[in-house]
Amino acid sequence: MLDFLGNLERTHYCGALRASDEARDAIVMGWVSGRRDLGNLLFLDIRDRTGIVQAVFNKESQPAAHAKAEQARGEFVVAVEGKVIKRQKANPEIATGEVELIATKLHILNNAKTPPFPIEEEINAAEETRLRYRYLDLRRPKSHGNLALRHKIVLEIRKTMDELGFLEIETPMLTRSTPEGARDYLVPSRVHHGQFYALPQSPQIFKQILMIGGLDRYFQIVKCFRDEDLRADRQPEFTQLDVEMSFPRQEDIFHVIETVMVRACAVAGVKTQGSFPHMLYKDAIRKYGSDKPDLRFGMELHEVTDCFPEEAKAKLGIEGGLFALAAPGAAGYSRKQLDELTEKAKSNGARGAYFVKLSPEGTTSTVEKLIGAENVKKLADACGAKTGDLVVAASAKQQIKGTEAAALVAGQLRLQLGEALGLIDRKQWKFLWITGFPLFEWSENDKTWVSAQHPFTGIVDEDLEKLESKPWEVRSKGYDLVLNGNELGSGSIRIHRQDIQERLFRALGLSEEQLRRRFGFFLDALTYGTPPHGGIALGIDRIAMLLAGEKSLREVIAFPKTAKAQDLMAESPSEVDKDQLDQLGIAIREVAKEKDST
């Protein structure tokens, strides 16, 4: 028999009771977290969002309450009436361990099936089970902590943006597809058959129009949607801190974001300082083999192309350059470990990986016969290798115009080795700005130059003249914010002049007609007095993930999706009724599986 809540009023949260509450009457409500039945004495641990408190049921003094407690099981929802007393023997493991609740009455408000996994701080269950029973996973103190931290971070960001004079303004979720960038999530229109809204990949155009509208300083904490394949740090819907301001210098934007980030870190107990260092994109690539370098450890890359004579390169099948690094103390790596490194490098696009071991007994190299002892020494010296180090050089399979493909491969090895060798100091929080991005990158798929960021990114003033003649040399006014090897956000000073915007579109090979169709309204808006403006968007989920010390976004999102973009609890996406499809004028076409027919 279940009890009604009726007029029963909670007086305390479980986790709030302390020795100072001694002798008080208390009513707590929550879930049965633990049950220890000693016969005539029975203990229940009662859990709510704030913590756990122990309730004691004594058969001798309170037979009715004790009898009820015998029926209680794990995850039953209960209310306990009783008196707070000091324990004979405190339990230092829990915050309320100095006290307990002598129960006079137990109300069982709801029962519960046995959960598929225990509701504990650390969880061991398969991710699939956790996601299917997300409400139980969320019941864990760890989940509460992560979501509470995220709340505090978002609250602090809102407060800070408000103090800095920014207005939070909503932009539409149902908007139009703009063909650049990621795949859109589409929403069919019932009123206009055959037409679709797109969910925003970001409020990019709207926030720029807000600047044209004279709003001066805009921000929004907003969901964005991209229909691309997922990773541990990528969900199909994610939350951004979206920011745009008028008449900004780059440093004005940096200052705003540095202020926000320092304060967001502070609420998470992480001390950081403003004035994040800057690094040029090309330096990040050449020194760290990444556009989001992890600066918590050194092990910088060095170009070692000239250590490999042309004949050696030919034999190894190397076309482009080589980059190398010295892994401290890794000279003892076994043949098997080197093979694993090579395999990993190849899966990351390496042509090959080549090693030099600087053992105390002498220097050996996998390529000594090919490049000669002198070049081996030169290679080790170029990396500043010392005795005991392992030098790793990498070449790339494909040479991509304008990028250092080998550096990217070596950069992956750097991260892998940094992790394996324990070089990463988890207590450090290394922010930095990356600037000086190329405006264009070469698309192998389309055999054309495409915008490296989005096509509204500003162009460095003195590079403007090369826009048509040497597009690969044109630098953008874009910048990325990086924290510990993670891209937190990306932004730019925008193009605010219509003449430049149109030149850029033409350089991208878009025809007048295409332009009108895709961006017509925006190009029109640009002609009505657009102020210089710029902004940035930061990934709130990633910020929360890093500050919570988690490795996956799923740990800081209440209802995340799987790698195949499904919600295992809600079972979305799902089929819909034929009626719904009819109203939308949509028919599902069965696509027969392609079979090899010979």
Place this chain on the structure above:
RNA sequence: GGGGACGUAGUUCAGUUGGUUAGAACGCUGCCCUGUCACGGCAGAGGUCGCGAGUUCGAGUCUCGUCGUCCCCGCCA
């Protein structure tokens, strides 16, 4: 689209070269127990070995396919 890891009781896992009735721990159920807090003791229930084919006298184990979860590459302005 490609590569890798995993899939056995409610959960986490073990399961030899293919061989009788598929095990452990935790959880669950019942009984005993007045100071437990990972309570303890005794007894018990619980399995479509992800699914489907194939090889074989015989498949959890071998082969092929398929589904699912995770990680990575491609992709993500």
